[in-house]
Amino acid sequence: MITVEHLARQFTAPAAGKRGLSFKRAAPQVVKAVQDVSFTAPDGRITGLLGPNGAGKTTSLRMLAGLITPDAGRMSVDGIDVVARPREALSRMGVLSDARGLYPRLTARENIVYYGSLHGLSRDAANARAETLAAMLEMTPLLDRRTDGFSQGERMKTALARALVHDPANIVLDEPTNGLDVLATRALRDALRYLRTPEGGGKCIVFSTHIMQEVERLCDSVVVVSHGRTVASGSVAELLAQTREQDFEEAFVKLAFAEEAARHLQEVKA
Numbered sequence: 001m002i003t004v005e006h007l008a009r010q011f012t013a014p015a016a017g018k019r020g021l022s023f024k025r026a027a028p029q030v031v032k033a034v035q036d037v038s039f040t041a042p043d044g045r046i047t048g049l050l051g052p053n054g055a056g057k058t059t060s061l062r063m064l065a066g067l068i069t070p071d072a073g074r075m076s077v078d079g080i081d082v083v084a085r086p087r088e089a090l091s092r093m094g095v096l097s098d099a100r101g102l103y104p105r106l107t108a109r110e111n112i113v114y115y116g117s118l119h120g121l122s123r124d125a126a127n128a129r130a131e132t133l134a135a136m137l138e139m140t141p142l143l144d145r146r147t148d149g150f151s152q153g154e155r156m157k158t159a160l161a162r163a164l165v166h167d168p169a170n171i172v173l174d175e176p177t178n179g180l181d182v183l184a185t186r187a188l189r190d191a192l193r194y195l196r197t198p199e200g201g202g203k204c205i206v207f208s209t210h211i212m213q214e215v216e217r218l219c220d221s222v223v224v225v226s227h228g229r230t231v232a233s234g235s236v237a238e239l240l241a242q243t244r245e246q247d248f249e250e251a252f253v254k255l256a257f258a259e260e261a262a263r264h265l266q267e268v269k270a
Contacts, residue, residue, distance in 0.1 A: 001204055002041040002064070002170055007073035008228075009034045009059055033059040035228035037073075041221075043169070044202040046192060048215045051225035052256060057208035060225070061174050064206075065095045077170055091119065094163035096173040101159070104148035108139065108158040111147060112165050119166035126165060133161040137191055153184025160191065171195065173207035177214060189218055196220075212249050226256040 010032045034056040041047035049057045062068045064075050066086045075082040077089040102111050109130050116126025134140045139157040142150070147158055156176065163171070171192075177185045192207075194200040209215065215222050216236055224232040224239070232239060232255045236248055243251040 001043050001078055002047075002172075002206055003074075003076045004040075004060070004064065005038050005074045007034055007037040007060055007063060007075065008032075008071050009063060009068060010071060032228055034063070034070075036230065037225060037228065038230050039223040039233060041170075041204050041206045043204045044196050044198070045220040046196055046205045046207070046218055047221050047223065048219035049206065049208040049223050049225055050210065050212075050215050050252065050256075051208075052210055055210075055225045055256070056228040057210075057225055058174055061095075061172055061206070061208055062097075064172060065093065065097075066090055091166070092168055093170045093172055094166070094168035096160055096163045096171070096176055102147040102150070102155055102162075105146060107144050107146055108134075108150075108154075108161070109143040111158055112162045115162045116165040121166060129165050129167070130161065133164055136194065137161055138187060151184075152179040153181060153187070156180060156184060156188060160188070164195075167201070168203075169201070170204040171206070173205070175209060176207055177209070177211065192218065212252060216248055224252065224255045226258075231255055231258065 010030055013029045013031050037056060037060045039047065039049070049060065051057050059068065063070045064082060066082060066089065069083065077092045080089045080092065082089040103114070106114070109127070112130040112133065113123060113126040116129060117123065121129065130143065131140075134143050137157045137160065139154070139161065142154055142158065147155065150158065160176075176188060180188065192205055195203045196205055219236065221235055222233065222239060223230055232242065234242065239251050239255065240246065240248060243254045245251040245254065
């Protein structure tokens with residue numbers, strides 16, 4: 001189970017000054033990437049973070065994965081505080097980022113086994129896990145091929161197997177279907193559906209996306225993120241009822257772009 005409470009993070013970006021005789025250094029610009037993101041992702045369910053590009057989804061997941069320290073808020077994985085006890089929390093997670101980051105000179109098996117060793121698995125245990133995961137992800141013919149030249153779908157399967165090699169109870173994926181074709185996307189969906197079942201371990205699965213169809217077909221619950229904030233959460237049916245819409249895309253637009261709609265209404269009235 002993953003719990004995120006009132007997460008916030010801002011960055012300072014240098015601003016360019018004007019060139020010429022009157023050059024003056026501009027003040028740095030503060031970017032509030034995440035302002036107040038909260039959600040709970042239970043075991044045995046798939047929770048989707050849905051929001052437009054730049055909403056703060058990736059930054060939130062990077063904080064959850066221990067890559068960025070939050071300015072405020074609290075994150076826990078199976079009751080373990082991510083900031084206070086990062087190693088313990090990370091050992092309970094399998095993280096798949098948008099950048100697959102495979103070692104191109106190694107085979108798929110070697111990539112998976114190497115990550116298994118980093119998690120403390122023996123070589124034999126890591127090899128056994130690689131075989132099991134390859135069968136589940138339908139990638140057994142890829143195991144002993146070098147990953148250099150793999151397709152996007154093949155890279156995704158290898159990276160996902162690598163993230164699952166230590167059999168984590170919680171799985172975190174950032175935009176997992178980016179660049180995948182239809183067949184690879186379907187294979188990923190099938191794998192995630194299996195992993196949330198009791199037979200697949202009843203995993204807690206969190207993934208970010210901006211694709212409406214992903215959420216409708218896959219998610220048990222949805223967290224809508226906009227402008228760095230959680231603006232709504234619930235099942236697809238609950239969000240449709242909340243917005244009084246029948247089309248989920250229309251419901252999402254209402255929820256995610258409420259500020260823009262209110263601003264436009266004020267301008268029209270003025």
